[in-house]
Amino acid sequence: MLRRTPALVALAIGALIGTPSPVMASAEPPPDGRLTALQRDLGITREQAITRLAAEARAGRTIASAAKTLGAHYAGAWHEGPEAALVVATTSRTAAQAITAAQIDVVPRTLAQLTAVKNSLDRSAPPATVHSWAISPRDNAVVVQTSSDADARAWIAAAGADRDAVKLEPSAERPKPFYDIRGGDAYYIPSKGYRCSVGFAARRGTTLGFTTAGHCGDAGDATQGHNRVDQGVFRISSFPSDDYAWVETNSQWAAPGVVNGYSAGILPVRGSAVTQPGGSTCRSGSTTQWHCGTVQALNATVNYPEGTVYQLTRTNVCAEGGDSGGAFISGDQAQGMTSGGSGNCSSGGTTFFQPIAELLQAGGLTLVTAGGDPNPPTGCASHRETYTGSLTSGQNQIHPNGSWYQSTTSGTHAGCLDGPDAVDFDLYLEKWNGSQWTIAARGDSPDPDETLTYNGTPGYYRYRVNAYSGSGSYTMGLTRP
Incomplete structure (x- = not known):
């Protein structure tokens, strides 16, 4: 023990570029696993989780547009409530009237001013009782987490930071790496x-x-x-x-x-x-x-x-x-x-x-x-060949290892897919018909795991794993004639 044939290659490559995929819904629901985790960890309902994810997906574009519109008056943004409603802050009531895609909060300090306050704190060595500090647009302040208000105030003063722009929060335990x-x-x-x-x-x-x-x-x-x-x-x-x-x-x-x-x-x-x-x-x-x-x-x-x-x-x-x-x-x-x-x-x-x-x-x-x-997943081990991969919703992966295989005899092709929980992954066996890949057999139930068999004649074959909905890692097994 130790403790201590060249034409065929080009043809296949062209076929990979044009890989067909099932028709996808225009707006897929979020994976059940993500919804379940949000419900559990945020204490919200399934409907609130769905609304939250949609709001968060829209937020990036809305924030970029709002920041551009508000210019120097922009004071940051945040999500609020169980459904993550977007709030944009500004120092100008007049400029706020141009923002219609989010709630508006008028505040005294711009994001640039808060950034300057934080930068001054970053340049000053903190006492051990000051645990962290960060800009909080919701508070329109730099929030300092500390176990000693007196030590924190002295540090803020020594840094020359605007005390009115700093909010102290109690923190019992110093963070550890x-x-x-x-x-x-x-x-x-x-x-x-x-x-x-x-x-x-x-x-x-x-x-x-x-x-x-x-x-x-x-x-x-x-x-x-x-x-x-x-x-x-x-x-x-x-x-x-x-x-x-x-x-x-x-x-x-x-x-x-x-x-x-x-x-x-x-x-x-x-x-x-x-x-x-x-x-x-x-x-x-x-x-x-x-x-x-x-x-x-x-x-x-x-x-x-x-x-x-x-x-x-x-x-x-x-x-x-x-x-x-x-x-x-x-x-x-x-x-x-x-x-x-x-x-x-x-x-x-x-x-x-x-x-x-x-x-x-x-x-x-x-x-x-x-x-x-x-x-x-670690299933499909009974097959002669196994391959692993990871897909996000809507993606496809070709096997074996992005390519095809040739069967020189008639016989049974068997495939297995073991996908992650709470997704819909599908498995397709495809055969080259001389001009394109066509589906010879399919496993496309609404479940993450699939099996298929196909009695085929000699020819060129490949498997395609499709993430119809959801994301994660999978194991795929195949047995050739």
Whole structure:
């Protein structure tokens, strides 16, 4: 273990440019997932949520127009009430008469004047009791959050700022920075006296944490981050038989969905499609950092001194003590967590990793991805080929990997789509008829998940994933004749 034919190409490209798509409604309703979250977190009704989203979508153009019309008299804008009604502020009652697309509030100070006040505060070092400050158009003031009014007033005076343009608000707790969960970073288990490496950020419901190796800690063990800041607690741990664990992190930690590739830079995680034998994979760990190799075997059984571990993946990537738990990743697809092996990064060797899918399923976890749906689907694994992607409403994606495939025999084409919750994603199998792509089979129910089969003759085929409504990450599987 390691704790420590050229004409056809042109034809296909032209066909991709002209990809057809289903007829879309002129005004689609917002995704149910977004409406549900707004209702829950803002305490509003579904109708108010729909009205709010529409108002917020219109606001950008309205604000730009109002600011241009009001010129030097513009004093900012804000949303008000459960339906986010737009309010525009101005210092001129006369100029206000030209604004008809929003509510108007006449105030004493312009946005430029407030900006000058804030800039003067920015140039003066604050006391520890002053926690933050920002322009508030609604208050027509710069709002200073502080735990000591006396300290704040002295600081404002020293900065030479207009005291009448500043509003003090009580603030009990000083803000603290968040620390990022990044695959490959070190973390420490004080009760055990050693160091391991972070695998991937993953959630259980709304609770954030990260995956790692089971032999790194037992359920209940506390952890510290790479910076020795208190980090979290092991909630799931299995070793031997398996070698996986999940650490629940505290509120000081955030997850951008990335791996620290050290010399390779910060790498996004966008899914968890499995790399097959012969495919390349790389590993990030806190001892030897970034190394790459190839997958040699899936479903390997390993006889460690501590006991037998099943269903690991064997690679020729090197690793050393302290790399345990670290991230194995192929491209932007999470593979698993470093388990153990032989050799080192001077002489080489064999390293095994625990596939991440088993832990995600067993622990009820979802992988956190970069810039996308924090709950990416992982289905369709039974198909011979799987692909992942992310779409926003109205977009299409072609597979395999933006291209087509040729079938030289008659037989069954089977496709599967596993989309995110509360959306309507559709799957189409398309065949080239000599001049254009035509739909041979479809899965276009109002649900996020689709399956289709088609008994086809030899020819050129492709799959198209369409986000009819809603946005998020998906997994698509296909099996060819």
